[in-house]
Amino acid sequence: MASDLFDAGGDACSTSFDEILKNKNNPEFFDKLKEKAQVFSDFAEDNSLNSWGKKIKIDEIIGQEVMFFGYKIAPSIKKEGTECLTLLLEVGGEKRLLFSGSGILIKLCNLYAARFPFRGTITKINNYYRFG
Numbered sequence: 376m377a378s379d380l381f382d383a384g385g386d387a388c389s390t391s392f393d394e395i396l397k398n399k400n401n402p403e404f405f406d407k408l409k410e411k412a413q414v415f416s417d418f419a420e421d422n423s424l425n426s427w428g429k430k431i432k433i434d435e436i437i438g439q440e441v442m443f444f445g446y447k448i449a450p451s452i453k454k455e456g457t458e459c460l461t462l463l464l465e466v467g468g469e470k471r472l473l474f475s476g477s478g479i480l481i482k483l484c485n486l487y488a489a490r491f492p493f494r495g496t497i498t499k500i501n502n503y504y505r506f507g
Contacts, residue, residue, distance in 0.1 A: 427463055428470035436473070437499050441466045443506075444492045446484045451476055460484060477504045 398404035442465040451459040453476070460481045462473040475481075480497075483506055487493075498507040 427472055429472065431464075431466065431471040431473055433473060433475055433477075433497060433504060434499075436464075436466050436497055438496055439466055440494060440496060442492065442494050446488075446491065448481055448484065475504070479503045479505050 444463040444465065446463065447461045448458050449461070451457040457476055458481055460475045460477065464471055464473055496507045497504050
């Protein structure tokens with residue numbers, strides 16, 4: 376059964392969760408997996424947000440010149456049915472992450488997506504934020 380896990384060249388193939396459970400008492404199966412296992416850091420790229428920088432609150436950068444490198448819009452994990460904007464930015468020489476549910480900022484990012492990266496500020500007008 377262990378041979379089912381490897382292609383003709385002997386490289387590890389995708390192993391299903393069920394296949395692993397089915398072979399839980401087969402030491403040869405696990406020896407083969409261990410033999411072919413790679414070190415994660417040897418093949419993975421660190422594209423995680425954690426590698427970018429620390430979070431910053433929007434009110435900490437109001438009126439400051441900021442370098443905006445890019446953005447992503449995804450469903451919010453804080454407020455169901457809404458979107459969350461993630462901005463990759465640099466302020467004061469430090470790379471930072473900003474998360475916001477601001478509908479205006481989300482619309483502006485979509486409208487001017489082709490203009491990233493850009494320098495600017497975030498201003499607050501009454502209860503909403505915008506780029507300036």
